[in-house]
Amino acid sequence: MAAPDALLVMGVSGSGKSTVGAQLASKLGWKFYDADDYHPEENRVKMGRGIPLNDQDRIPWLCNLHDILLRDVASGHCVVLACSALKKMYRDILIRGKAGAAPKCEELGKEEKPSEVQLLVVHLSGSFELISGRLLKRKGHFMPSQLLQSQFDTLEPPVAPENFIQVSVDKNLSEIIATIMETLKMK
Numbered sequence: 589m590a591a592p593d594a595l596l597v598m599g600v601s602g603s604g605k606s607t608v609g610a611q612l613a614s615k616l617g618w619k620f621y622d623a624d625d626y627h628p629e630e631n632r633v634k635m636g637r638g639i640p641l642n643d644q645d646r647i648p649w650l651c652n653l654h655d656i657l658l659r660d661v662a663s664g665h666c667v668v669l670a671c672s673a674l675k676k677m678y679r680d681i682l683i684r685g686k687a688g689a690a691p692k693c694e695e696l697g698k699e700e701k702p703s704e705v706q707l708l709v710v711h712l713s714g715s716f717e718l719i720s721g722r723l724l725k726r727k728g729h730f731m732p733s734q735l736l737q738s739q740f741d742t743l744e745p746p747v748a749p750e751n752f753i754q755v756s757v758d759k760n761l762s763e764i765i766a767t768i769m770e771t772l773k774m775k
């Protein structure tokens with residue numbers, strides 16, 4: 589794959605997506621988006637009540653994020669996106685838009701050729717114990733820590749042929765950033 593024009597920092601709630609994503613973007617001089625800022629109010633309320641989101645809640649949100657990525661990339665901007673993107677289908681939507689959700693999006697014409705984002709997926713991976721400890725300490729966030737088990741249950745870690753790296757979150761932040769920067773240099 590050619591050098592990526594977007595980095596997806598993914599993982600369960602509390603894995604460090606927002607923290608790592610923002611630092612990476614600032615180091616690279618790339619635009620940064622936090623997918624949490626794009627949840628519709630209904631999704632936030634649902635999560636705030638301790639109810640996990642389902643595909644129906646997530647698909648329009650992911651399609652919107654794909655449009656944002658594509659728009660930026662088309663205008664020459666490289667982007668870092670922090671987004672849970674827990675399932676393979678969700679990552680496919682970020683790359684290809686609605687076509688990534690096929691066959692669910694019947695409205696897409698068969699002849700339509702999707703535009704793709706060249707995405708490198710960075711999976712922040714860690715144990716339930718480590719991440720729940722961090723979530724319990726995190727203040728002022730709408731996501732309740734009791735939803736963490738459902739995040740692990742939903743998680744489909746990326747596997748080949750997805751373009752990805754996995755980084756363990758038991759490292760400190762600067763080690764995590766250095767590992768990702770090294771990988772990018774090799775792309």
Ligand SMILES: Nc1ncnc2c1ncn2[C@@H]1O[C@H](COP(=O)(O)OP(=O)(O)O)[C@@H](O)[C@H]1O
Nearest residue numbers: 600601602603604605606607722726759760761
């Ligand atoms: N590598 C790390 N080591 C220690 N603490 C971390 C690390 N990465 C993130 N944190 C802390 O863990 C908490 C969750 O991180 P956050 O970026 O909010 O995760 P997410 O966006 O995936 O929900 C925050 O309080 C953050 O400061």
Ligand SMILES: O=C(O)[C@H](O)[C@@H](O)[C@H](O)[C@H](O)COP(=O)(O)O
Nearest residue numbers: 600601602624641646672673731
């Ligand atoms: O797909 C989802 O269920 C949500 O996107 C979820 O994974 C995300 O984690 C929340 O938006 C909370 O935000 P934090 O990841 O920052 O905790």
